[in-house]
Amino acid sequence: MHKIDIELVEMTMDVMKYAIDRLSSTQSKIGKPKSEAKLKELIGETVTGKGVGGEYAFNLWKKHLMKATVPVDHPRNLAFVPASPTRASIMFDLVTSASSIHGAYWMEGAGGIFCENEAMRWIVSLTGLPEGAFGVFTSGGTAANLSAMVTAREHWRKNDAFKREKGLIITSIGAHSSIKAMAKVIDVDVLLVDTEDRLRGEELQNAIKNLTESERKRLFSVVATGGTTNAGIIDDLKGIAAICEKENLWFHIDAAYGGGALAADSVRHLFNGIEKADSITIDPHKWMFSPYDCGAVIYKNPELAKQAHSQEGSYLDIFKDEGSQGFNPTDYQIQLTRRVRGLPLWFSLATHGTDRYKEAVERGLELAQIAGKLITEDPNVELVREPSLSCVLYRRIGWQPEDYTNWTYENHRKGFALVTPTKWKNGDTFETVSRFCFINPDTTEQDIKLILDSMV
Ligand SMILES: *Cc1c(COP(=O)(O)O)cnc(C)c1O
Numbered sequence: 151m152h153k154i155d156i157e158l159v160e161m162t163m164d165v166m167k168y169a170i171d172r173l174s175s176t177q178s179k180i181g182k183p184k185s186e187a188k189l190k191e192l193i194g195e196t197v198t199g200k201g202v203g204g205e206y207a208f209n210l211w212k213k214h215l216m217k218a219t220v221p222v223d224h225p226r227n228l229a230f231v232p233a234s235p236t237r238a239s240i241m242f243d244l245v246t247s248a249s250s251i252h253g254a255y256w257m258e259g260a261g262g263i264f265c266e267n268e269a270m271r272w273i274v275s276l277t278g279l280p281e282g283a284f285g286v287f288t289s290g291g292t293a294a295n296l297s298a299m300v301t302a303r304e305h306w307r308k309n310d311a312f313k314r315e316k317g318l319i320i321t322s323i324g325a326h327s328s329i330k331a332m333a334k335v336i337d338v339d340v341l342l343v344d345t346e347d348r349l350r351g352e353e354l355q356n357a358i359k360n361l362t363e364s365e366r367k368r369l370f371s372v373v374a375t376g377g378t379t380n381a382g383i384i385d386d387l388k389g390i391a392a393i394c395e396k397e398n399l400w401f402h403i404d405a406a407y408g409g410g411a412l413a414a415d416s417v418r419h420l421f422n423g424i425e426k427a428d429s430i431t432i433d434p435h436k437w438m439f440s441p442y443d444c445g446a447v448i449y450k451n452p453e454l455a456k457q458a459h460s461q462e463g464s465y466l467d468i469f470k471d472e473g474s475q476g477f478n479p480t481d482y483q484i485q486l487t488r489r490v491r492g493l494p495l496w497f498s499l500a501t502h503g504t505d506r507y508k509e510a511v512e513r514g515l516e517l518a519q520i521a522g523k524l525i526t527e528d529p530n531v532e533l534v535r536e537p538s539l540s541c542v543l544y545r546r547i548g549w550q551p552e553d554y555t556n557w558t559y560e561n562h563r564k565g566f567a568l569v570t571p572t573k574w575k576n577g578d579t580f581e582t583v584s585r586f587c588f589i590n591p592d593t594t595e596q597d598i599k600l601i602l603d604s605m606v
Contacts, residue, residue: 161204168212169244173237179565180224181217189218222442225593226567226601231379231407234510234590235441235494242497243441246490253490256476263477266492269499273432274448276412278425285448286455286482287492291406291433292328294447297459297483298429299332299371301449302400304458306370318365320357321373322349323575324383326404329373339368346381346575349374351389358397371400376421376430377408380572380585382518382539384408387423395426403427406445410437411539413504414511429455437511437540437589440495447483455482513591514540521586521598528602534574534581540588543574546605551582557605567601 172178184192192214196202222233235243252258253266270285277283288294303317317338321329324346333340343349343357354372361369372394374385387403394401403424409432411417412424424430430448434440449455460481480486499507518537525531525544534543546553554571561567573580584605586598 157204161208164205164208168208169240173240178221178224179217180227180562180568181219181221182562182565183220184218189214220568223590224568225590226569226597227590228586228588228593228601229568229570231436231587232589233435233442234439234592235435236439236498236502238501239440239494239498242494245497246493251490251493253488254480254486255478257474259479259490260473260476262490262493263479265496266479266490267477269434269492269496270446270448272499272504273409273434273438273446276409277427277430277448279427279430279448279450280425282452283448283450284452285430285446286479287434287490287495288445288447288483289443289485289488289491290435290445291326291404291431292332292445293484294406294431294433294445295326295328295373295402295404296332296335297447297455298402298431298449299336299338299373300484301429301455301458302371302402303336303338305400305454312367312370315368317370318368319371319373320354320369322346322353322375322385324349324378324380324385325373325375326379326406328406329404338370341365341369346378346383348383349385349390351386351393354390354393358393369397369399371402373402373404375408376403376405376424377411377539378541379407380541381535381543381574382408382537382541382587384420384539387421387426389423391423391426394428400428401426403430406431406433407436408539409433409446410507410511411515413438413508414515415508416512417515417539434492434495437514438495438507439498439510440491444491444495446492449482452482459483461486510591514588517588517591517593517595517598518542518586520595521588524595524598524602530605531584531602534583540586542586542588543572543583544585545581545583549605554582554584561601561604567597567604569601 193210196207251262253262256263266287274283274285306312319338320341322343322345330340343353372390374387374390376384391401412421428450433445435442435444518540521542522533522537525533531544531546534545558570571582572585574583
């Protein structure tokens with residue numbers, strides 16, 4: 151190696167100090183984007199022939215660029231699906247980077263993949279899937295859904311009768327946009343059952359009954375949602391499972407957001423039927439307190455995923471010793487070269503224990519109930535529906551869509567809170583309403599009160 155470079159040591163200390171400051175600060179403001187032109191004006195040229203130097207570039211980051219990002223873990227960031235990575239997981243994300251591990255093959259990544267698999271075993275145990283079920287960490291829910299849909303389609307196409315058929319899947323309008331987007335990627339059609347509320351077995355059965363003969367032939371999978379992103383609604387997994395079994399359809403459950411709630415005893419029963427799934431998506435970077443990015447796809451029969459995804463490069467057959475043989479994450483999802491992105495989760499689970507995860511998820515559920523109560527007591531606002539998982543939809547009585555937009559903008563401008571409106575289907579029309587999604591267990595009742603009080 152080269153002699154130790156004093157500048158490099160200083161840079162390392164600076165970066166560590168930044169990371170520690172960022173991890174320990176609880177009162178940070180919520181950053182806000184600026185236009186690209188405005189950022190360019192502030193930053194100037196940074197990628198040049200000779201470089202501008204790490205210290206200079208890092209100062210630009212701290213002074214301007216970092217402030218033009220929205221911290222997803224802020225306790226008053228309740229927009230979309232926020233996040234709240236544990237300190238242990240963030241610290242181990244740094245270790246993951248520093249260790250330069252290629253996470254596609256056991257041969258190169260054994261130590262890291264071993265840890266990922268320990269964490270995965272816990273996640274799989276939450277689902278109640280039978281012995282033999284297993285999964286792999288992906289870049290997120292979208293990649294997990296895609297990996298599962300490819301597996302389902304390839305499995306279906308093993309039958310000569312379907313080799314040349316274009317596939318069809320059924321889901322509901324409550325499903326996440328990534329289901330439709332990934333259906334495009336694999337060129338299958340999607341039939342949407344017209345309910346944003348809980349998709350029930352009978353509705354699915356009716357949808358199947360109404361298919362033409364050729365559509366029925368093309369139907370190979372049903373996608374249910376285990377916690378809709380918009381409202382936290384869990385489909386009737388048990389009823390849907392029974393129909394999938396009867397109709398011989400692949401049953402995928404997208405629990406990217408809601409999956410964390412499998413750890414919470416108070417709501418676990420709402421997921422009954424999940425143990426019948428053929429595949430499940432869960433995003434540890436949403437409600438399992440992992441840093442971005444970390445999704446997971448789990449299969450009842452991982453061998454089917456391997457048949458669909460294994461890339462089998464001929465240059466991979468050279469490793470003969472026993473230690474190099476093992477679980478190859480690349481075989482079970484779409485990506486080859488990959489970060490061992492389950493490693494931070496493993497370290498955090500090992501540090502805190504799974505009980506703490508249960509408690510942290512229960513707190514998110516409790517915050518939704520607290521918000522529901524505060525909304526009921528406040529004459530300015532009313533619930534659109536009862537809180538479900540950690541999502542709360544409510545309206546400010548008398549507000550028009552632009553009032554919500556202005557309010558969101560004002561709170562964000564002040565660095566106070568990020569709460570964004572959404573739409574909820576009300577009869578035949580879509581109503582603009584306000585929405586909370588709780589993930590961060592450090593959000594307080596006072597935070598919620600202050601946000602509601604700002605709706606004057
Ligand atoms: C967030 C989400 C996704 C997409 O996951 P990414 O990690 O953003 O790719 C898919 N499905 C549901 C239900 C989600 O909430």
